Amino acid sequence: MPEHTITTKNAAREQAVRIVKRKELNTWKAVLLRAAAFVLALAAGGIFILMMGSNPLEAYAIIVKGAFVGSVRNPLSSIQATVIIAVPLLIVSLGLAFAFKMKFWNIGAEGQMIAGAIFASYFALRHSGMPHVLLLLTMFAAGAAGGGLWGLIPALFKVRFGTNETLFTLMLNYIALYFIKYLESGPWQGTKGFASIAQFDLNARLPNIGGVHAGWIVALMLVVLTYLYLNHSKHGYEISVVGESQATARYAGMNVRRIILRTMFISGAVCGIAGMIQVSGIDYTLSMGITGGVGFKGITVAWLAQLNPFVIAGITGIFSILEKGSGVLQSELGINAAMTGVLEGIILFFFLGCEFFIRYSFVFRKRRAKSS
């Protein structure tokens, strides 16, 4: 029998804090906890603003004012600008929700958006003589097809060879981006000597509705359509099952490969629509700055909203207000507009942290002594 020199020293005290899994919170409490996370995020952002020498309350007031209150001449101008920021972000976030629901990590919304923009631009540049409505519908379809095909590539490789979709979609972003550069100085060059693509004909531009290009109507319609597709269609059900367990999906007789391909096409197509709307509604041309980074920001939005289309719309609103308002913040308080990035980061951080508290709670040594 091996003799023990039992040192109960390290086993004599209980750890001060332990983390235990809590019972599943009801929806109401979980919502409350998330709301608290949002308030705390604003408070933490406030400390940051304070450190930069400004009054956080004043700064937040300016942000909200800047996003909603326009100039005397055009009182709606600020809201319109906010909406313009929101439209592509909303559409891309919705597009990502399809892929994420299937646990397909599509980091390639930027590329899919660009591919959609390129396809749409082709018709805007080369077939601008078509009837206005027909041209716009064609550009819309082309945008969806371009984004969809760009999304299909990583899906094809995934189901055929089991490639990692995260890296694959990410890399495709750069291929799409630099393809614009090629077009700028190559086949689609506008003016000799300048690496840029010509402005679209008036015929290829989205009409204004309520002072903003028609894209906002498309975006709102997509919110409802995405919700219906994900929650009330057979396809949506398949996506959920595949996302939870491919083995279960196959067991249930689902064609997993087809579902992955189909869903990634849709995900990319929705992002492609965002690209079409940007070129046709805002830029009136195709340039390398077309995405404005919404392809990445959309990932944050989709996750914060837990893939619920209506919540995605809400989060997009908050982010767009922050972004529009921060521009004003810069001119009024001299705080760099990069402040939005910081705030968004803080909000994301607090929301992710809050998920931990939804699932776990802490038990302190003292408390236990009392209860036992």
Added chain:
Amino acid sequence: MADEIFAIELKGITKTFGSVVANDNIHLTVKHGEILALLGENGSGKTTLMNMLSGIYHPDGGSITVRGNEVFINSPKDAFALGIGMIHQHFKLVDVLSASENIVMGTRAQKRQGKAALSAEITEISRKFGLQIDPGKKIYNMSVSEKQTVEILKVLYRGADILILDEPTAVLTPQETEKLFSILRRMKAEGCAVIIITHKLNEVLAISDRVTILRKGKSVGTVATVETDAKKLTELMVGRPVELLIDRPDTSKAPSLLEVVHLTVKNEEGYDALRDVAFDLAGGEILGVAGVAGSGQKELCEAIAGLAKIEKGAILFNKESIAGKTPAEIIKSGISMSFIPEDRLGMGLVASMDITHNMLLKSYKTGKPFILDRKPARALAEHLVKRLAINTPDIGTPVRQLSGGNVQKVLLGREIESNPSLLITAYPVRGLDINSSYTIYDLLNEQKRKGVGILFIGEDLDVLLELCDRIMVLCHGEVTGIVEAKKATKEQIGLMMAGERQRGEVGNSA
């Protein structure tokens, strides 16, 4: 070590996971030189309790005393320092390393002594306890029983004299179990305190000195093994008298429903998981499949369900080949599979979805095109909850929050409701309490009477012998024999599970 001092004394141990009380005020003692059986149905909190002794969980209340000193076991390291070693149900070994490397891993021994000295030391411990092991053999070359021996050596090497074994016999053949028991007796003679977790009554009676019985997280009593019997233990375990006989209704012999010939299936690593398997199954018959875990049961189920690629051979269902058909086509033809994998929710159910959405899994394609119709599934869910007495707050509760027995009822219930003509069911009572198990046997027998052919993959030989008409034994992916359940004995099947071929085969033309 005086006799009065218990090796381990647990007082009032309480542990909760969220709203689930896994252990409620549990008392337990074990002395040196004693084997204590910890008996309880699945989910009664045995493993949770032992995990607190080995430093994986921490109690919410109560005290642990080891050799007379109250201790707080904060980590597995603390447990080792106290001489407590646990042999888990699922082995924690590194496959590509040898036995001796696994044994010393995490200790400082490797630096202190050379390989030769180490081997000598391991051989010395092996000899002392009657263990047989080749220290240089790699884990991936080992049988389950050998791996278990390595696990035992691992804790002995670390100087543990309080050993906890979590369901050690679940993966062993009857012969291997007997060998393990003789090792445990040796340990007892050497003065070790041994706690063996099990829910098999005959093993409790065979090996233990005392039995502590847990029921629903509470310790309901401790009895000396010599003063009790299987009936009394069951009563303590379940809380009321239980009839332990499984019904085996006689059905008229129907024509052959399923014929499998020369079936060879490769597993994910590309090795033969099934080799030249042949059997037939008639309607109204329950064909049991016995075998040590991982003998090809999973691949057999998956091949018939169209989920695994068939290398060679054929599967005929109603005289028609189903090889190469998609799972969807096979489901349509009336083959239904309810496979309960080890993690219970990996296939067949979607853990995060509620009962309604799990009902949809097999039927969502019917009805209106494109739009998902939840109504029939909701009705079915409500029907099943009532008919099978599924214990759930409501049909909107995610199935992962249900207890194991209820999860299995949901799964099997859905499969039966689809009116299959062939039902493949793998480990349907795994993790179920006795009462639920009998509900499942009744359900299967009801299907059998209706003329459904049932392939029953089981692990408990007693159950297989009582429930099935015939039993097919698999060993390393090959059929070692098919026996008439009424005439077969447990020992005979045990030998076949270990690879011995049966002479004078019944009902098998291979």
